[in-house]
Amino acid sequence: MLKNQKKAYFTLGAFKRPKQTKNHFTGYLKKFKLYDKTIVPNKIKDSNKAVIDYHFDLTNCPLDVYIKSIFRGGYINSAIDDNQKIMFSEITKETLLLHLVSLVSLLVLVLLIIFMYKGEPLFLLPKNYIKGFDGLRGISILLVIVTHLGWLESLDTLGQGGKKMQFLFSGTTGVNIFFTLSGFLITNILLRELKKGGKVNFKAFYTKRVLRLFPPLLVFLLIILILMLSNILSINYSGLLYSFFYVYNFIPKSLSSAELGLTWSLSVEEQFYLFFPITLFLIRKRKHLLLLLFSLITICGLLQIIHLIDPLKQLDYVNKYIALSEGYYTNRWILPAIATILMGCVSGILVNENTLNRKISQKPNLIFGISLTLMFCFLYLPEKLIMLGWIIQSAGTCLLILYIVNNQNSYIVRKLEFQPLSAMGKISYGLYIYQGLFLTTGPKPDGPLFQKYPLNILLVFIFAILSYRYLEKPFLKLKGKLVKR
Numbered sequence: 469m470l471k472n473q474k475k476a477y478f479t480l481g482a483f484k485r486p487k488q489t490k491n492h493f494t495g496y497l498k499k500f501k502l503y504d505k506t507i508v509p510n511k512i513k514d515s516n517k518a519v520i521d522y523h524f525d526l527t528n529c530p531l532d533v534y535i536k537s538i539f540r541g542g543y544i545n546s547a548i549d550d551n552q553k554i555m556f557s558e559i560t561k562e563t564l565l566l567h568l569v570s571l572v573s574l575l576v577l578v579l580l581i582i583f584m585y586k587g588e589p590l591f592l593l594p595k596n597y598i599k600g601f602d603g604l605r606g607i608s609i610l611l612v613i614v615t616h617l618g619w620l621e622s623l624d625t626l627g628q629g630g631k632k633m634q635f636l637f638s639g640t641t642g643v644n645i646f647f648t649l650s651g652f653l654i655t656n657i658l659l660r661e662l663k664k665g666g667k668v669n670f671k672a673f674y675t676k677r678v679l680r681l682f683p684p685l686l687v688f689l690l691i692i693l694i695l696m697l698s699n700i701l702s703i704n705y706s707g708l709l710y711s712f713f714y715v716y717n718f719i720p721k722s723l724s725s726a727e728l729g730l731t732w733s734l735s736v737e738e739q740f741y742l743f744f745p746i747t748l749f750l751i752r753k754r755k756h757l758l759l760l761l762f763s764l765i766t767i768c769g770l771l772q773i774i775h776l777i778d779p780l781k782q783l784d785y786v787n788k789y790i791a792l793s794e795g796y797y798t799n800r801w802i803l804p805a806i807a808t809i810l811m812g813c814v815s816g817i818l819v820n821e822n823t824l825n826r827k828i829s830q831k832p833n834l835i836f837g838i839s840l841t842l843m844f845c846f847l848y849l850p851e852k853l854i855m856l857g858w859i860i861q862s863a864g865t866c867l868l869i870l871y872i873v874n875n876q877n878s879y880i881v882r883k884l885e886f887q888p889l890s891a892m893g894k895i896s897y898g899l900y901i902y903q904g905l906f907l908t909t910g911p912k913p914d915g916p917l918f919q920k921y922p923l924n925i926l927l928v929f930i931f932a933i934l935s936y937r938y939l940e941k942p943f944l945k946l947k948g949k950l951v952k953r
Contacts, residue, residue, distance in 0.1 A: 566920055573926040580933055600872040602893030603884025604649055609896040609903075611642030613928070616907035617921065628851075635846040635857060643733050644808040644858050646896075648865040650737060651812020652819075658748050659820045668749045677741060679943045681897070684935050685711075685734065688901045692727055700916055701727060714738040717800040724797075726912075730904035732797065736805045744813070754817055761810050761817075765859065768804035772855040808862040815866035819873055829874035836880065839867035898932030898940065906931075 614620060615638050623630035635641070661668055689708055695701040696708075704725045710716040711731040716724075717739075719732075751757045770777075771789075780786045792798050799805065819825050828835060842864025846857045872881055884890070892899065906924040913920070918927055 566917060566923055570923040570926055573923060577926055577930050598873060599876050600881040600884040602890040604645060605893030605896040606889035608642035608645040609892055609899045611637055612639040613903055615639035616903055616909055618911040632846050644862055645865055647808040648812035648862045651809040652816045652869050655813040655816025656819060658745055668745055670745060673745055679946055683939055683943050684898060684901055717805060720795055726908035727905050729909055730900060732800045736802060739802050740806045740809050758817060761814055765807050765810050768807035769856055769859055771804040807859050811862040811866050815869050819870060828870050832871055832875050835867050836871045839864045839871060895932045895936045898935035899928060902931040903928045
């Protein structure tokens, strides 16, 4: 704590865009309630120089909290109190090393991309490739990355509207788009297999899932284990086991760790797909299947808002469930977390209902308009219903999926096929895994060097590209051979 210090003088090296850094930094002062009329940011002496000076009130402010907020806008160089006494100095070798390693990493990334474009095709496309889906994946992983970089936190300064924007563009939105798209694709594949041969090859289905998802995850967990054994990361063997066995969504909060947190969503998916193909095979009538899906979606919705329904809160078992949320991430349990996957399954069924799908395809503009209205629901939903927004947003994603499938040559699909965005979508699995290690769940000024910006984001892309080229791609080829059988 800075005790008995009413004011302090800080100099920040922003390195880029000093004017924007000034505005960004001022927003954090307001967020931590440190900004008032007595605080006067000095004029930027030279817009071409990366130095900004600030005077502000630091009375009773935890220095570490303040430093964390500044690191999102620039790098602290020094802190001097009213008596010109240095309180904090960060013109560090670490900062210089960070930027040196970042520049080297950037060079490696560029060379890696150039190398990968030589010889064989960079990406493998599935047999029934649907244009636009990789673009959706690219948008989804961008939302996750931007959230974990901490770039959305400055929206807090905009009040209630800012919070709604945070919900709309959050990493959770990205994960839910992934979930919905996954539910559609798996349902579509299984229904086509049923239509073609009257049965589902469960052995091939589960083998292909393992080949697609497990090898990159195993390498990621081995890297985490090595870092733990090297005392670079905190030891958490329990978390590793929860992740390895795809049950991380049930982990107690006391055992969770930021680097492994991403595996909760992988766990939800694999738990769902353990039972869904069997369910789809047993329930052949579409009406009955849709009734089951919508019933489960309703249950998921109720579990999301159960703490807001007073009559239900009087029930003993409901109170026990609500109390569990103090020790567990109950919103990540398979119910209610599969709600958005279920919505994707619904869209997979609808696209295989020829009559209904034909009607949908005849009104593309209406479908696209409704999809955007639902996807942006966080902007107009009342605060009490905000937790239902994920299901409503997923319904919008379902309609967008139907629009994309039925309008492959449309302007929207062409934009989604924008090469950098589509390329990000193709390596999105690797990006999602390694952002967990390098970005964790938000900026870590006191973390290892590889978790600091901008090195962390460069490493995410380097490891994701290497993972795709030397791990995912070979297993995708093996998976393709299984499909031909």
